[in-house]
Amino acid sequence: MTATRAAGAYRRALAAFTNPTLDLLHGRHAPFVVAVLSLVFTADRPAVAIPDAHAEIGEAVEELRAAGYAEEGRGLPSGTPRELCRSWVRLGWLVPQIVDGAEVYRLSAQAVGALEIAGRAGGGRSRVSRSRVRTLLDSVEQLVQHAETDPAERLARLHGERAALDAEIARLEAAEREGRAMDPPDEExxxxxxxxxxxxxxxxxxxxxxxxxxxxxxxxxxxxxxxxxxxxxxxxxxxxxxxxxxxxxxxxxxxxxxxxxxxxxxxxxxxxxxxxxxxxxxxxxxxxxxxxxxxxxxxxxxxxxxxxxxxxxxxxxxxxxxxxxxxxxxxxxxxxxxxxxxSVMSGLQGWMRSSRPGEEVAPVRGFPSAGIGHLRQTVSELRPPRTPAPLADGAAEAEFADADTRAWGGPRYAELEAYVAGLGDRFDLAEAFAGADASTRRPVDLLGLLEIAHRNGMTEGEEVSVARAVRPDGTRREFAFAAVTASADPGPDPAPDPDAASAPDAAPAPAPAPADKDPDDD
Structure with a gap:
């Protein structure tokens, strides 16, 4: 049993000494490493640029050599500051990082712990003070309170704390009323x-x-x-x-x-x-x-x-x-x-077994091209191409989940043309739109009616006409435009004019501009 316990304790000690913290403190040049790292890395400067760290470590080494510490005890390590820092990175004492595009060194957690241990060991005696004991007792008291599940126990403890606070408050208030000064605190x-x-x-x-x-x-x-x-x-x-x-x-x-x-x-x-x-x-x-x-x-x-x-x-x-x-x-x-x-590593290992010392390796001048063969360009089809079948009018069979969304579509040209055909030779666009059926008085139907008037031949006046359109949801919109009169039927096509063959097409009439909103408009 003793041997087993001793072996277990020894294994734990071996594992502890493999930690970089104890390795740093146990190393041959531990005093130098602790001194240099504590000088370069401080509480105000936890990260140091790599070139600055190399320069400061080099200055510290020169100062210590000039002071004669190179011949004492463990001495000073050999090598350049860059080599020293690389070895400390490899041992886990420094951590290289990139901060804001610059390479910096930071102390690892093990190095910080080692510096703290060295500072505490060399900082004087360690005393069992009132503060440390008080901290221990307070921590135990808080742990007991958090672990307590009995409401009565927790209430009794809280009542006791409140009574102690009330007594202290009463003592201070009495001292203030009597004008007595408080006892000075113990400086120790x-x-x-x-x-x-x-x-x-x-x-x-x-x-x-x-x-x-x-x-x-x-x-x-x-x-x-x-x-x-x-x-x-x-x-x-x-x-x-x-x-x-x-x-x-x-x-x-x-x-x-x-x-x-x-x-x-x-x-x-x-x-x-x-x-x-x-x-x-x-x-x-x-x-x-x-x-x-x-x-x-x-x-x-x-x-x-x-x-x-x-x-x-x-x-x-x-x-x-x-x-x-x-x-x-x-x-x-x-x-x-x-x-x-x-595959590259396998080939390299095979080449190393068969190659001779100093043998040159032929460089790769280019990569081989991939052979993909001939891709098919056409698809064999015995039947000749045919035009697609005309679209079927399935308006009668259309089904809608909530409402007929076709009301939000474009102008209803068939209804508008049939309506215009019964208006006589000439008609006013605004009056014609106002007299149309409710289903064809949408804003898009006003544009469709204007298109039909332009196709049949229309005339613009100087007066301003106002048309009131109604959307499918019941909201209203007013449009103001120059008064337009048009023919109900399109006239004969005019004979082509040779002089106007190169003239640009006549520009269509401008679309009506929205007027002020109706009070009922949303």
């Missing part, structure tokens, strides 16, 4: 509380980085699964678009952050936190804090805001990548590319 307790706040705030950057990295890891897994997926594109689209839109709920760290975001995500909360910290720094006890402690306390709100922004940026980036991948996802094309790459 205030300093302990400030140190505890700094202790808690140092853990936030690593927590935010872990959330962002978990989202990025989920994004890579989703894209890899999508490329391997052979399901129908519609099913893939629905599933992965949903995961892209709810990327924050796809990881345990993301779900925990979503709950914390309700407390710290509101800009008003960040502003309030900033004001509270500045008020604390203005208190007399703040002069007893060190300069670094005051700077760290003033930067707490900025660290929280930057951490939230880092996570939200990772969420937006993951959603964009997953959505773009889904929209461009083509399983057939991806399989063809994979098969092509495998």
């Amino acid at each position: 307790q205030l300093i302990e509380g400030a140190e505890h706040v700094l202790h808690l705030s140092r853990e936030l950057p690593a927590d935010f980085s872990r959330v962002a990295e978990s989202i990025n890891a989920m994004q890579r897994d989703v894209v890899a699964e999508l490329r391997r997926d052979v399901r129908p594109a519609g099913e893939v689209l629905r599933e992965y678009l949903q995961r892209g839109q709810h990327v924050m709920q796809a990881t345990p760290e993301g779900r925990a952050f979503s709950g914390a975001l309700a407390l710290i995500g509101d800009p008003e909360h960040i502003d309030r936190l900033t004001e509270q910290l500045r008020a604390l720094l203005g208190q007399p006890f703040a002069r007893l804090l060190g300069a670094q402690q005051r700077d760290d306390l003033d930067a707490v709100a900025r660290r929280v805001e930057q951490g939230v922004q880092e996570v939200l940026t990772a969420q937006r980036g993951a959603s964009h990548v997953i959505t773009a991948q889904v929209r461009t996802h083509d399983p057939a094309r991806d399989r063809e590319v994979d098969e092509l790459l495998r």
